Amino acid sequence: MIQAVSFGLLDSLNALLIGVIVALGVMLPRNAAYRRIVTLLIAGDWFGVFVLSFITMVVFDGIRDLVQRALDSPVFGILLIITGVLTFVATLRGDGGGDSPLVRRILDPLQAPSFKTVVVGFILGLAQSATSIPFFTGLAYLSAGDYHAAVRYGGLVVYASLALSLPALSAVFVGLVRAYPYSVFGRAFEWMRGNREVVVKLASYIVAVALTLFGVVKLL
Template identity: 75%
Template sequence: MSYALLDSLNALLIGVIVALGVMLPRTGRYRRIVTLLIAGDWLGVFLLALVTLLIFDGISDLVQEALESPVFGILLIAVGLLTLVMTVRGAGDGDSTLVRRLLKPLQEPSAKTFAVGLLLGLVQSATSVPFFAGLAYLSTSGFGPEVRYVGLFFYASLALSLPALSAVFVGMVRAHPYSPFGLAFEQMRTRREFVVKLAGYLVAVALTLFGIGALI
């Protein structure tokens, strides 16, 4: 579950949600668009998690050996350090160019909105080391298949927890721009680079600590 929570630090999806909150007029479209976007993302994460767990269950002995090997811990530390370097060197703009491109099909709630979310969920998970590490532990947890595969529902939900909370937060800001939520949102907008980099640092530190723990 810790790895799923790390996977929820998805700066790209959160950036898209924030951009939609700022760009869209104050109508019901924001709620419908973001709901479809997150639902599509959740399905993308869930489907890839299902396929991955099926593969891991088929090679469970190899997965168990990999988790027990010092190579796994070293890999986590290496990815953590790489994330740290990329965060330090990054511009902290939240992938603004990519965000702008993704916003084009998100002006109206439609099947395209769901499809963009599905694509984001697949890409987010396929490029996430915490996502695969968590599923590797789930595959070798010793729980029965019913528990493992039902657990994928909660695994995907945890992986979308922070973006979902961000969507709710932005919705509250849109409804009450001069509330404490609105003021907090304005502070986050003016310190966007800090917020994006903070998420990167958290992932880097957590992966490094998990790697050290795997080696001990």
């Protein structure tokens, strides 16, 4: 269970969703319905993560023996290390700003709270999770664990919530900045906005190092 929680928290380092939330905080007028928009966006994202989690759990439960053998195999640890190293190298060579055009396209239907806001969040949740190694690894541990079906599937609610924990905190932080622009939160936000490349790269480095360490521990 600890492994599943750890990988769920790693999955919360969702640079794209956090980037969208920050961009909304900057671009929306002060009288705009920021809270409602972000709440609907995160709710849709959560539902996307939950749906993919449920589908993945059903698949993993159907091949549980294979999943368990994969987790027990040293090959799994080696794959985690390779993924971590490749992520580190890609982050080192990247400019940290590759999501900007995509973020701008996503913002168009998010100018006011509507059903489209939930749909955008849902798509973001599916896309982020489907391309996340920590997401599938955490579910593999949850599926392979000796837990009752009610615990495994009920735990998906917590798992999806963990995956959205950092974006949700980011939304609260940005909301505080909008309400108190000259507070310590406002100054911190200005620094982060001026150093977006550093912030994005730091999140990627954390994921890369964590995956590598998990792989090393698995081999010991």
